[in-house]
Amino acid sequence: MSKDEIKIFCPATIANVSCGFDVLGLALDGVGDEMVVRKTDQRGVSIKKITGQDLPLDPQKNVAGAAVLALLDAYDGDAGFEIEIDKRIKPGSGIGSSAASAAGAVWAVNQLLGNPFTKLQLVAFAMQGEKVASGVAHADNVAPAIYGGFTLVRSYHPLDVVALPSPKELYAIVIHPQIEIKTADSRKVIKANISLEKGIKQWGNLAGLVAGLFTEDYDLIGRSLEDHIIEPIRSILIPGFDDIKAASMAAGALGCGISGSGPSIFALSKRSDKAQNVAAAMKDTYQKLNVDFDVHVSKINIEGIKVIKK
Known part of the structure; x- marks a missing residue:
């Protein structure tokens, strides 16, 4: 794997956790998607391949593409990326399928750019992918995927995410x-x-x-x-x-x-x-x-x- 390419695991997540509709979430271990993201000479983002599920390759209609486009709009410079997604979380399953793609894509791109964005900013970009999937830019899945463990979305306007501890047992x-x-x-x-x-x-x-x-x-x-x-x-x-x-x-x-x-x-x-x-x-x-x-x-x-x- 070169410095211009990265392969990642994007965890499934549980959102709401009963009492925290749209504000609480947690990340799971061992259940998730895999993605390969690499730099390209062409500006923007392209979805090169999706295995496991039949999902759109058009970046504006794909949650990973939409999230990366939001990131690139905020990036001070020119950059291009292509994405391959091994979709192991079934869409509509209730364990953050769209969130894994959106969060994983922006996390990987941020790594390849040298980490110019904070975790909170990555959550905001990933939320734009969630908006493509459900019509609502919610963060209760993408936040734990990016932060790990339990997370609390204290506020959406302005966005404020709090990392919570995870009891060992x-x-x-x-x-x-x-x-x-x-x-x-x-x-x-x-x-x-x-x-x-x-x-x-x-x-x-x-x-x-x-x-x-x-x-x-x-x-x-x-x-x-x-x-x-x-x-x-x-x-x-x-x-x-x-x-x-x-x-x-x-x-x-x-x-x-x-x-x-x-x-x-x-x-x-x-x-x-x-x-x-x-x-x-x-x-x-x-x-x-x-x-x-x-x-x-x-x-x-x-x-x-x-x-x-x-």
């Missing part, structure tokens, strides 16, 4: 029923207004989860993994959601909820053995319901995007 389990729910469609079912009562409950849970991460209080983390606003609406779109949640909690999960816009369902657990028990309970539930699925058990990825060395 915390594991994430994700089960993906083999259906697709597009983020844009999933957003359409969300109500524009909520009651003050529900807002107070949600704010308390968000603050409790953040406090639990800082203090490594697993019981507090578990008590805070409740969503009073989005989950009751979106869960209707996911087959067997209530059964999966009940089975996960019975198997020892700290909490369970919808990953991003779904259909993936996530749970958090303390220790690897508990995580494996939860994964087994999830599998058993979907097997009984005759639903095809993928399942992942992962430590929290505190590094985020990383270089793959040959």
Whole structure:
């Protein structure tokens, strides 16, 4: 790999984490896309190849291309890049497929340019890719991909991302029923207004989860993994959601909820053995319901995007 080319791993992510709609996210370990980005003599960006999924090569219609174009608009100089994407996260799976492409592309380009941009700026560029995918420039997936670990989007205007600690024994389990729910469609079912009562409950849970991460209080983390606003609406779109949640909690999960816009369902657990028990309970539930699925058990990825060395 030359200094003009870089190969990277872009992690899958869990957004919202129950109580943090559009503001909380975490990065997964071992689940993600791979990308090769190289400098070219031609200005701008071109998507040379995509394997694994049928996605547009037009940079303006591709999330990776749109994100890099946003970066190049802010770059003080001329530069050109071509991108190859090995798409291992299925679009519409609810674990940050578009975010991995958008975040990975701008992170790699920034590396090849000598790191002129901060992580916060990279999040802003990657958000433009998310806008192509869902119509909304949200950061709850791209932020943890770029920062690693847990992240909190404290503000969108101006953009303010806070890196949060990841307790050492915390594991994430994700089960993906083999259906697709597009983020844009999933957003359409969300109500524009909520009651003050529900807002107070949600704010308390968000603050409790953040406090639990800082203090490594697993019981507090578990008590805070409740969503009073989005989950009751979106869960209707996911087959067997209530059964999966009940089975996960019975198997020892700290909490369970919808990953991003779904259909993936996530749970958090303390220790690897508990995580494996939860994964087994999830599998058993979907097997009984005759639903095809993928399942992942992962430590929290505190590094985020990383270089793959040959």
